[in-house]
Amino acid sequence: MPKFAANLTMMYTEHAFLDRFAAAAKDGFKAVEFLFPYDFASNEIKQRLTDNGLTQALFNAPPGDWAKGERGIASLPGREEEFKASVAKGLEYAAVLGNEKLHVMAGLIASDQPREKHRAVYLKNLEYAASEARKANIGIVIEPINTRDIPGFFLNRQDDAQAICDEIGAPNLQVQFDIYHCQIVEGDIAVKLKRDMKRPNAGIGHIQVAGVPERHEPSIGELNYPYLFELIDSLGYEGFIGCEYKPKAGTSEGLGWLKSYL
Template identity: 50%
Template sequence: MPRFAANLSFMFNEVDFIARFERAARAGFAAVEFLFPYVHDADEIARQLAAHDLELVLFNAPPGDWQAGERGLAALPGRQAEFRAGIEDALIHAERLHCPRVHVMAGNMTAPADFDAMHETFLDNLAHTARRFAEYGITALIEPINRRDMPAYFLSRQAAAHAIVHELGATNVAVQMDFYHAQIMDGDVWRTFRAGRDRIGHIQIAGVPERHEPDDGELNYPWLFERLDAAGYSGWIGCEYIPRDDTQAGLAWFTPWRRG
């Protein structure tokens, strides 16, 4: 049976962040994920998770200056010290919140001519992250993001992400496959999933092309959920979509899988 996690950075925005945990549990979710925990009190997040019997399955490592447009540091030459300090911060939060996965964002391309240097920096920083995370049983995830939403992002293709994981050879580095991004950039989502199954550590979903609920658009999500079940996928599926209107009103698609 598919296991779904509500992404609290996208869903239940009708209330403030801390109140979203209760909303997610009341809607029937057993788990949550979100982008960043760092501006919130970790102890309060932990209290919300415990109070509502929720598992935290994913958050992102510090991305640099998000408000200025930065989207990660892992592939940026010259920012290694800042990146590694961020990994230590992520570890503190992952331990406090019992979160087993952290998405490590690559960052934006600086210039096409810089690709080789960025690739090597990415590999080096991921190797460092894998070593640090291994001490705590945490998996680092890398995610290809489509070039329509993030035109400059360093990593946009599934094949490129899988090649990096293969090259690293670390057992605790995996691909975060968002079917929304994958459909826009690669298409043929199910075959793409099957081809890289052993290197996929987390799935996310949203309708294509508008990034709304997974009940409309190009992808037949009920069919995909059945195929994931049949394939034995037992990981979480993060609901990283933008509700068309009120979050709760758009959850009819989730009824067959809601907790309780």
């Protein structure tokens, strides 16, 4: 049976952030994820998890200056020391919140910038992040993101992400398979899940879902999610599936699709 985590950045936005934990638990979620925890003390978030019987599934390492449009710094030349500090900050929070996965965002690249230089920096930084995270028994995940939502994002395809993980060869470095992003860029979701789930060197470390194309509930849009959930289960995936979507109306009102899985 698939295990779902509510994404508290996108869901339950009708509540203040710290109140979203209780709202998710009330609706039957046993786990949560979100983009960033850094506006709050780690022990304050941990208390919300404990009070509501929730597991922390995932969050992102600091991405640079998000307010100014940065979307990660892992592939950005000249930002290596800042990247190391971001990994340390993410691992510091993970040690308190208890999640076993930390997402590292690649960042943006302009069309006139040298891609190979960015790739070399990206690999070196990921090797560092995986090494540091392994000391804490934490996995690092990297996510291909579609260029419609984030134009210029460095990493867009599942096969490219898997190749990077293969090249680095760290046992705790895997791909975050966001079905929404993959459908927009590549499609052929089921074949890619079958191809990558059992890869010996990398594989899929986390899965996220949303309806395509509007990024609403998985029950809305062009994808047959009941089939995909059954497939994911049959492939032996034991991690959480993050519900990273924007509810079309109220969050709780749109959870009819989830009831049979809880």
